[in-house]
Amino acid sequence: MPKVDTVGDNYYKPLEQAEAVGAGLFWVVSILSIAALFVDKATYPLAYDILQIVFIVCVLLFFFQGQIQKLYLFPRAEDKRRQELLSNSYSVALTHEETVGYYNNDQTNPLKRLAASVMESAFFTREIVRMMLVGQRTKTVGYLVIYLVAVLNRSTNLEVLAVAAQAVFSEDIIARWLRMEWLRIRSEQVFDNLNRLFTGKQAFSRPAAQSQAIDLFSFYETTKSTAAILLSSRLFHKHNARLTREWEQIRGRLGI
Incomplete structure (x- = not known):
């Protein structure tokens, strides 16, 4: 299909x-x-x-x-x-x-299916953001080096430095890099915690597993909204087949 x-x-x-x-x-x-x-x-x-x-x-x-x-x-x-x-x-x-x-999992229990889908999303988010960060880190370091060189150069016009600082420390460079790092870290936390939840074989009919699943779903949604980072569709389509295979291996191991 x-x-x-x-x-x-x-x-x-x-x-x-x-x-x-x-x-x-x-x-x-x-x-x-x-x-x-x-x-x-x-x-x-x-x-x-x-x-x-x-x-x-x-x-x-x-x-x-x-x-x-x-x-x-x-x-x-x-x-x-x-x-x-x-x-x-x-x-x-x-x-x-x-x-x-x-979403790719075979669960029939609604809450367990939700948890598995969130884990899958967190896995893809983590991997794609990792790839995006390669370019973002390079760009950020490059701009910071250029800006520091300009600052240390006494002949550089202060007005130019002020404009350059506004650009470098704007939403598109430094702030974006920090938000991407934060998104990667939080997505890894969601994935790891859900992995432990499924590995522990807890019954989703019990409040302990239910509350953890809902908490991690909320945690992941809050993370995406706060980071406000749009994942690269180019990287997603380019690596989708490989990441899907990796996810199939993970869910096979966990029985989800």
């Missing part, structure tokens, strides 16, 4: 497009802010005014794009994914979206 994921198509693809637009606007704003420092208002008044107007427009666009992405597109996509997860686990219709082959 072919895999179907209307949640990804209808909600995560627009989010990917918005993130790409935001990344482009970030660099446009950064470049314009530095360019404005080198245009003398007295010598080139028209060019200076045009540059400032374009800069203000881009800043406003960047601001509104960020708010739409953070307050509407990302929560909407996560809400739909969570509704579909619960619908899949409890065989109910919380959403009209359809997902086939997204």
Whole structure:
């Protein structure tokens, strides 16, 4: 049966497009802010005014794009994914979206199926974020080195340093790297704790296992919402077959 994921198509693809637009606007704003420092208002008044107007427009666009992405597109996509997860686990219709082959486990107990699905999601999140961090760490270290070299160079204009600091320590570089590291750590915790839960062979008819499953489900959902990191669809599709095989081995070992 072919895999179907209307949640990804209808909600995560627009989010990917918005993130790409935001990344482009970030660099446009950064470049314009530095360019404005080198245009003398007295010598080139028209060019200076045009540059400032374009800069203000881009800043406003960047601001509104960020708010739409953070307050509407990302929560909407996560809400739909969570509704579909619960619908899949409890065989109910919380959403009209359809997902086939997204979660892979054979559990019939709703709460145990939910726990297994969360463990699978945490596994994929952990692995994809690890791969994303290779590039993000390299980029972050590179920008920090360049910035430190500029700071140590006494001839560097202080206004340029101020603009560069705003770019380096913005949401797109340092903060994004920290959120990705945090997402990786928390996803590993969810995976490891669920692994222990299943390894312990606790009965999901008992409150102890039920409460742990619900707690870890909430923990994982909170982690994703707080980190607000969109996983790379390119890396997911590229490594999906290998990661799926690894997951099949894990769930086979755990009997889920």
